[in-house]
Amino acid sequence: MEVTIKVDKLCKTYAGIPAVENLKFQVTRGEVFGLIGANGAGKSTTIECILGTKKSDSGTVSILGMNPHRERKKLFERVGVQFQEANYQDKITVTELCQETYCLYKRPADYEALLKQFGLENKAKNMVNELSGGQKQRLFIVLALISNPEVVFLDELTTGLDTKARRSVWNSLLELKSRGLTIFLTSHFMDEVEILCDRIGILKNGSLIFCGTVQKAIEASPYEKLEDAYLWYTGEEELENENI
Template identity: 85%
Template sequence: MEAAIKVDKLCKSYTGIRVIENLDISVSKGEVFGLLGANGAGKSTTIECILGTKKPDSGTVSILGMNPDSDRKKLYERVGVQFQEGNYQDKITVIELCQETFCLYKAPSDYKALLEQFGLESKAKNMVNELSGGQKQRLFIVLALISNPDVVFLDELTTGLDTKARRSVWNSLTELKKRGLTIFLTSHFMDEVEILCDRIGILKDGSLIFCGTVKEAIDECPYEKLEDAYLWYTGEEEIENEDI
């Protein structure tokens, strides 16, 4: 299948410390790809380098066949981004923020329908700073989807959501995937990963130590559950046992 995201030999260092080491990732169009790893493993830096908001030391990146640095303006119309810590005005209502975002694009999605889809229609007139953490998280997903993107990046998309809200977001994203949306996400929730992701990549110290399906991840380790398999790949289980 044609690749929506292609990363080849990506490297990134900070003050001489290597954060990403020769990273190779290929995500097909319409696929949901989950990047997993402990805090500090390099997930956020990987996304920032893919998006072009951080410059890699070496390697190449393409999104929809375009360079995220030189083709930034074209990609802006076709890529949506939701970060866990959204940097938006607080003294603005939800509907005003959606309207401002809507005006930035040539062929945007119906933001009112998105607010309804993610259970925020009743909060449309509330100030952003009046929303709970979970409600803000859903709003950030809505804002990422207003551009009507072909590819969307979601960073810890259901952090702060209760069980019902998480499942609602999963259902919404599953429907978007059926329409052909390519999704690149990070998550610490293994049940979420199992439900949403076609394939996963596991980062450890900036290197990709596994890339494949959830089934392959389990088949290639001594365990039968993804959570146990993840801990086995990353070595976090050994660290936890040492602390006991």
């Protein structure tokens, strides 16, 4: 299997406190890999270090065989990114924002088709600031896909979406996966992780405490459901009980 993302001994500290520590994993082409963990576990820092938007202290990273620091421009022609807290112009229409993004790439995807795929075709003439939170979230996913990427990073992709919209996004991503798109995502929704992810990595205090399939994560725990297994791995359930 072709490796699209390779992380080896990745470390990052803030004021001497480890944010991520000795992370090592690979993601193969066409795979959906989910990085899960509590708030502050190191998920966002991991993504930022992989993409090169944040400099790691040590370790190596490659995406599509490229170094995200040295080959940044070439890499981002082939990678799409959707951050949970994206900052885009809001005094601009949806179409204008898509057109601006479209012009940045040599071989972009059809943004009108993407808007339709994600249920936003009727919002094309609306200003971005007129969209609901869920509509903005879907728009950010569309913008990440306009580059026609081989790999896409999605941070909390369905936060703010209702049940119907979430399922629609899942179906769209599964379709993209079937075409060979590699997807790296973070999520707090275990049903989403179970449906979308081929493999998962569980972070606790910046360290990877499990990496493998959802089924193996469950089998290695005392539980039969991923949500219960996840809480057991991370110790979040114990903390919650202590606070009661």
